[in-house]
Amino acid sequence: MYWGTRADDLIVKAMIGLLERNPNLPKERVDDVAIAATTQEGDQGLTLGRTAAILAGLPMSVPGYAIDRMCAGAMTAVATTAGGIAFGAYDVAIAGGVEHMGRHPMGGNADPNPRFLAEKLVSGDALNMGMTAERLHDRFPALTKERADRFGMRSQQKVAAAYAAGHIQPDLVPVALRSEQGYGLATMDEGMRPETTMEGLAGLKTPFRPHGRVTAGNASPLTDGATVSLLASADAAKELGLGVKMRLVSFAFAGVEPEVMGIGPIPSTEKALKKAGLSIDDIGLFELNEAFAVQVLSLLDHFGIDDDDPRVNPWGGAIAIGHPLASSGVRLMIQLARQFEQHPEVQYGLTAMCVGLGQGGSMIWENPHYRGGRKGK
Numbered sequence: 001m002y003w004g005t006r007a008d009d010l011i012v013k014a015m016i017g018l019l020e021r022n023p024n025l026p027k028e029r030v031d032d033v034a035i036a037a038t039t040q041e042g043d044q045g046l047t048l049g050r051t052a053a054i055l056a057g058l059p060m061s062v063p064g065y066a067i068d069r070m071c072a073g074a075m076t077a078v079a080t081t082a083g084g085i086a087f088g089a090y091d092v093a094i095a096g097g098v099e100h101m102g103r104h105p106m107g108g109n110a111d112p113n114p115r116f117l118a119e120k121l122v123s124g125d126a127l128n129m130g131m132t133a134e135r136l137h138d139r140f141p142a143l144t145k146e147r148a149d150r151f152g153m154r155s156q157q158k159v160a161a162a163y164a165a166g167h168i169q170p171d172l173v174p175v176a177l178r179s180e181q182g183y184g185l186a187t188m189d190e191g192m193r194p195e196t197t198m199e200g201l202a203g204l205k206t207p208f209r210p211h212g213r214v215t216a217g218n219a220s221p222l223t224d225g226a227t228v229s230l231l232a233s234a235d236a237a238k239e240l241g242l243g244v245k246m247r248l249v250s251f252a253f254a255g256v257e258p259e260v261m262g263i264g265p266i267p268s269t270e271k272a273l274k275k276a277g278l279s280i281d282d283i284g285l286f287e288l289n290e291a292f293a294v295q296v297l298s299l300l301d302h303f304g305i306d307d308d309d310p311r312v313n314p315w316g317g318a319i320a321i322g323h324p325l326a327s328s329g330v331r332l333m334i335q336l337a338r339q340f341e342q343h344p345e346v347q348y349g350l351t352a353m354c355v356g357l358g359q360g361g362s363m364i365w366e367n368p369h370y371r372g373g374r375k376g377k
């Protein structure tokens, strides 16, 4: 539906939506705007944070910049601006991301240095995310295709249930669009398949390897989208009367072998937990990016969490809703924030995601609505 819509217009719409929903915020109080995109060229180029800030109507005095850590772009925009707030350089910042995977296919015009392959720094298939997911199935035989398919089917069912209950819609920003059918309005995600069955999934092609295990049914689809968030110091939030949805406790990024990039969130989560002085049992809600089912399952197995644990992606995830690379991190946070509102018995939540070329990113959040009771497990 966004084929005729520019990528920068998607992030600008999201930013206008954010400003409209925070009318108390004097626009000139925004100290910086960090916007991520993986492919930073064409309508995703030209230092997006700055261009989007101008187009969204922020005063010329508000600076902005672009960020890239592939799938964890928006998460890195949040981490970086939150770091600036913690340092005292900023009071208020805007952070988000956009990816129009239709206009900017993954890898696009990238020109990887030939040394990567010549010096065997990484194997050729480390650059193909689907192949890295196949390697996870190889490495962990307990991660069967059946488990991955079931996780994919559950994701579809959970997103459908969340939409039916009206949980997703309040955070969406409608986008006017133009297509071959004429003008229209995008008001919900596209491509969801609530009717998915295990039988249907079993018969799908395995595009990354003959007789492989990764399919369109247990992988995130190629999607266009944008997300944005407002960050403030506790003092500024109080002064400006901004509603507090989450408090950032800690964050961490970590590197792993690029050939198995999907396990990246395991060491980044361990690092973030250690920084926070918490254990995995303290986490009451998980928003894990479903780049591939097998990759989420590897984290769950590592931490001894059931595939069906109700704390994990209660409203489904990227397999159903899509994964527009550099924008997905903030979508995880938006959903966690809404779930915090509904679960005052939960004190801490985790957002985590894997990143191409072998990385993981994790952020631990505290629920401002916490009223005591169950902490995590």
Ligand SMILES: CC(C)(COP(=O)(O)OP(=O)(O)OC[C@H]1O[C@@H](n2cnc3c(N)ncnc32)[C@H](O)[C@@H]1OP(=O)(O)O)[C@@H](O)C(=O)NCCC(=O)NCCS
Binding pocket: 071, 129, 130, 156, 193, 196, 197, 200, 201, 204, 205, 207, 215, 216, 217, 219, 220, 221, 222, 291, 292, 323, 354, 355, 356
């Ligand atoms: C997996 C991938 C290659 C599939 O692409 P695709 O073939 O264009 O996907 P499609 O939507 O056409 O689906 C393929 C087929 O599966 C079917 N299908 C998809 N999901 C299904 C579901 N849940 N149930 C039943 N059938 C399904 C489609 O109907 C289609 O069937 P057809 O071939 O008969 O038309 C692509 O989505 C991809 O590359 N995903 C990973 C993206 C990625 O790497 N992101 C970065 C992560 S780090």
